[in-house]
Amino acid sequence: MKIALLQGGRSLERGVSIRSGQRVTEALLDLGHEVDVMDLGPDLVGRLEANRPDAAFIALHGTEGEDGTIQSLLELLDIPYTGPGVAACKRCMDKSLAKYILREHGLPTPDWVTYTEAAIRDFGAASTFGAAVERVGIPLVAKPCSQGSSLGVKVVTEAGQIPNALITALSYDNRALLEGWVNGRELAVSVLGGEALPVVEAIPTESNTYDFEARYEIGGASFECPADLTDSQTAEVERVALDAYRALGCSGFSRVDIILADDGPQVLEINAIPGLTETSLLPQSAEAAGLDFNAMVQRILDLATA
Amino acid sequence: MRSSAMRDMMEITARPEVISLAGGLPDTSTFPTEAFAAEMERIEKTAVAEVLQYGPTEGSMLVREQIVEVMAAENTRVDAIDVTVTTGGQQAIDLITKVLIDPGDVIICDAPTYPGAIPTFCSYEADVRQIEMDADGMRIGLLEETLEQLEAEGKRPKFIYSIPTFQNPGGVTLSLERRHRLVEIAQEKEILVIEDNPYGLLRFDGEPLPTLYSLDGGNYVVYLGTFSKILSAGLRIGWLVTPTPIREKVVLGKQAADLCTSTLTQDFAGHFFRDGAWREYVDELTGIYRARRDVMINAMAEYFPHGATWNKPAGGLFIWATMPDVLSSEDLLAKALSKNVAFVPGPNAYVDGRGRSSMRLNFSGVKEDEIIEGIRRIGQVAREMLGLYETMTSTDEMKLPPRPPTDGGGSEMKLPPRPEEEGPHP
Numbered sequence: 001m002k003i004a005l006l007q008g009g010r011s012l013e014r015g016v017s018i019r020s021g022q023r024v025t026e027a028l029l030d031l032g033h034e035v036d037v038m039d040l041g042p043d044l045v046g047r048l049e050a051n052r053p054d055a056a057f058i059a060l061h062g063t064e065g066e067d068g069t070i071q072s073l074l075e076l077l078d079i080p081y082t083g084p085g086v087a088a089c090k091r092c093m094d095k096s097l098a099k100y101i102l103r104e105h106g107l108p109t110p111d112w113v114t115y116t117e118a119a120i121r122d123f124g125a126a127s128t129f130g131a132a133v134e135r136v137g138i139p140l141v142a143k144p145c146s147q148g149s150s151l152g153v154k155v156v157t158e159a160g161q162i163p164n165a166l167i168t169a170l171s172y173d174n175r176a177l178l179e180g181w182v183n184g185r186e187l188a189v190s191v192l193g194g195e196a197l198p199v200v201e202a203i204p205t206e207s208n209t210y211d212f213e214a215r216y217e218i219g220g221a222s223f224e225c226p227a228d229l230t231d232s233q234t235a236e237v238e239r240v241a242l243d244a245y246r247a248l249g250c251s252g253f254s255r256v257d258i259i260l261a262d263d264g265p266q267v268l269e270i271n272a273i274p275g276l277t278e279t280s281l282l283p284q285s286a287e288a289a290g291l292d293f294n295a296m297v298q299r300i301l302d303l304a305t306a
Numbered sequence: 307m308r309s310s311a312m313r314d315m316m317e318i319t320a321r322p323e324v325i326s327l328a329g330g331l332p333d334t335s336t337f338p339t340e341a342f343a344a345e346m347e348r349i350e351k352t353a354v355a356e357v358l359q360y361g362p363t364e365g366s367m368l369v370r371e372q373i374v375e376v377m378a379a380e381n382t383r384v385d386a387i388d389v390t391v392t393t394g395g396q397q398a399i400d401l402i403t404k405v406l407i408d409p410g411d412v413i414i415c416d417a418p419t420y421p422g423a424i425p426t427f428c429s430y431e432a433d434v435r436q437i438e439m440d441a442d443g444m445r446i447g448l449l450e451e452t453l454e455q456l457e458a459e460g461k462r463p464k465f466i467y468s469i470p471t472f473q474n475p476g477g478v479t480l481s482l483e484r485r486h487r488l489v490e491i492a493q494e495k496e497i498l499v500i501e502d503n504p505y506g507l508l509r510f511d512g513e514p515l516p517t518l519y520s521l522d523g524g525n526y527v528v529y530l531g532t533f534s535k536i537l538s539a540g541l542r543i544g545w546l547v548t549p550t551p552i553r554e555k556v557v558l559g560k561q562a563a564d565l566c567t568s569t570l571t572q573d574f575a576g577h578f579f580r581d582g583a584w585r586e587y588v589d590e591l592t593g594i595y596r597a598r599r600d601v602m603i604n605a606m607a608e609y610f611p612h613g614a615t616w617n618k619p620a621g622g623l624f625i626w627a628t629m630p631d632v633l634s635s636e637d638l639l640a641k642a643l644s645k646n647v648a649f650v651p652g653p654n655a656y657v658d659g660r661g662r663s664s665m666r667l668n669f670s671g672v673k674e675d676e677i678i679e680g681i682r683r684i685g686q687v688a689r690e691m692l693g694l695y696e697t698m699t700s701t702d703e704m705k706l707p708p709r710p711p712t713d714g715g716g717s718e719m720k721l722p723p724r725p726e727e728e729g730p731h732p
Contacts, residue, residue, distance in 0.1 A: 126699075167634075170694065172640050
């Protein structure tokens with residue numbers, strides 16, 4: 001097949017996108033496809049129109065690639081593409097909206113509040129910080145509403161740190177959420193074609209009280225796949241992950257990040273287009289399920305063009 | 307080492323729509339094309355076979371002789387035989403570190419230091435100790451304290467790495483008094499000083515100061531130079547001037563790394579510096595950079611928020627600015643990138659995360675109107691975030707405790723410094 005491989009773009013995750021794209025390109029070539037690698041730029045639509053690929057493989061992360069912008073363009077051009085559709089991308093990219101949808105479907109997710117820059121600047125929202133703390137508890141995590149990586153994430157252990165943490169989070173997006181911290185094991189469930197792949201657990205390399213560093217800093221954890229869970233824990237985690245995937249309308253593939261607390265799993269967020277580098281979690285899970293990287297890429301492509 | 311998320315963020319700075327004040331690029335747009343064509347024609351007529359061949363690992367004698375001339379322009383006398391040509395100044399840093407450092411060895415350097423040296427030092431697993439600077443460069447009193455402390459730990463630094471003139475990223479210049487003192491310390495304690503001097507000829511104001519190498523005579527000072535900032539970064543020609551025993555090891559290291567620096571570019575540079583109007587060209591560049599520095603300083607005064615500080619470098623390529631400490635330069639970069647402007651966040655110039663609110667701004671590689679626009683956008687996002695912070699912390703309903711102090715406390719370089727914090731040492 002003739003594949004347009006989309007990578008790079010203007011998001012802060014440009015670097016990891018390029019690494020994803022390079023790895024996927026290798027796999028596509030191995031599989032005998034013809035690949036046209038494209039970075040996002042003013043010539044994008046022109047090149048797609050001129051080349052008329054059979055499908056677009058989207059190896060983009062973050063704004064524009066993962067938020068539905070590129071997906072709706074591809075729909076207009078009538079080019080099939082990998083991963084979730086426009087609406088699912090929009091829902092996943094907006095962490096606050098995603099949590100509302102999860103709640104509407106009765107799925108567990110930590111308590112949270114959302115602040116916009118405008119609400120703070122123009123409507124005196126800062127006087128509600130006390131109420132926010134009561135709602136979500138301390139410690140809490142401040143994060144930008146729409147960033148995929150750990151950029152802009154700050155853990156708050158006392159109310160006085162909220163302004164600083166929000167300044168950081170709001171540097172990456174004009175909306176931020178304060179989410180209650182949940183103690184538990186950190187799991188990632190990759191879903192491929194509506195089926196859960198083996199669960200990955202992030203295990204902090206050095207333990208500290210809340211494992212703050214480990215949860216949000218790359219290199220702070222090692223990964224185990226499949227995670228050491230009981231059968232019933234695995235079943236429960238997979239059920240919640242698949243329900244979350246469906247609730248947000250995902251298709252193709254996605255990754256659901258979950259905390260397994262004492263009283264059960266809580267969904268933190270859904271990554272519409274998770275990393276596709278050799279060491280990313282989705283490829284690790286696929287490998288554990290007996291799908292090597294090339295087979296995984298072919299499967300993703302089949303799901304897009306079926 | 308910076309987090310990989312941060313490295314990813316720097317990837318966007320290369321996009322064409324971004325005004326990048328992050329690089330360290332010379333302006334190569336005014337290099338006379340007829341001079342370039344003449345060099346190429348001469349090569350075509352007389353030297354094709356030669357420039358397509360390997361050359362000596364130490365570098366061609368022509369270039370080494372011209373390096374002697376260029377260094378003489380800073381009153382620094384060296385023998386061509388002591389010069390090793392490297393593939394850019396970066397390879398000079400790499401080679402000297404490779405030759406001298408075993409894992410765990412101590413390197414002392416400026417705080418902040420050249421961001422490109424940190425990955426090199428870390429890759430050889432050096433124990434890097436950074437000495438704070440003020441408007442007169444490395445604080446020698448602090449250096450002496452550090453040396454004593456190291457002695458108490460039973461350690462001896464392998465070398466002191468410093469950019470004494472128009473420092474990258476700090477923009478400051480080591481004072482004459484401190485130059486003398488640094489060389490004395492090197493000689494007394496028999497410690498090598500690596501003097502990295504890429505910008506010495508790019509002076510805008512004031513009188514030149516002697517190089518550390520010239521004060522020492524080349525006994526304890528190793529000199530690093532480059533043509534990158536005075537001719538071309540693309541030619542990739544730098545050099546090292548070292549005592550003989552070190553030179554032999556450096557040459558072995560270079561043999562292993564790349565056998566020799568490009569014969570073609572050495573030929574080009576050698577003839578340009580021998581026959582061409584290089585002094586006029588450097589004067590022209592200096593004029594361009596001086597004007598750009600002034601444009602940047604004026605724009606900062608107009609657009610940066612109250613409480614921001616910066617220095618006015620007397621030469622070189624960089625200004626070091628520090629925002630009010632509520633702001634993190636890494637977060638600010640994310641916000642600035644959404645407005646298509648980039649700079650280097652301060653923590654890139656430290657091994658330990660200091661420099662949180664500081665940033666390195668380059669004025670040499672960007673045209674004046676873009677400098678103004680870039681500074682305007684950075685100022686705008688900084689003011690926005692500060693305004694937001696003030697809104698949050700001035701709320702009566704919730705009495706928030708004062709912000710905890712940032713890492714590094716009061717010891718970071720914030721310019722211009724208040725006179726005179728240093729005490730008895732020069």
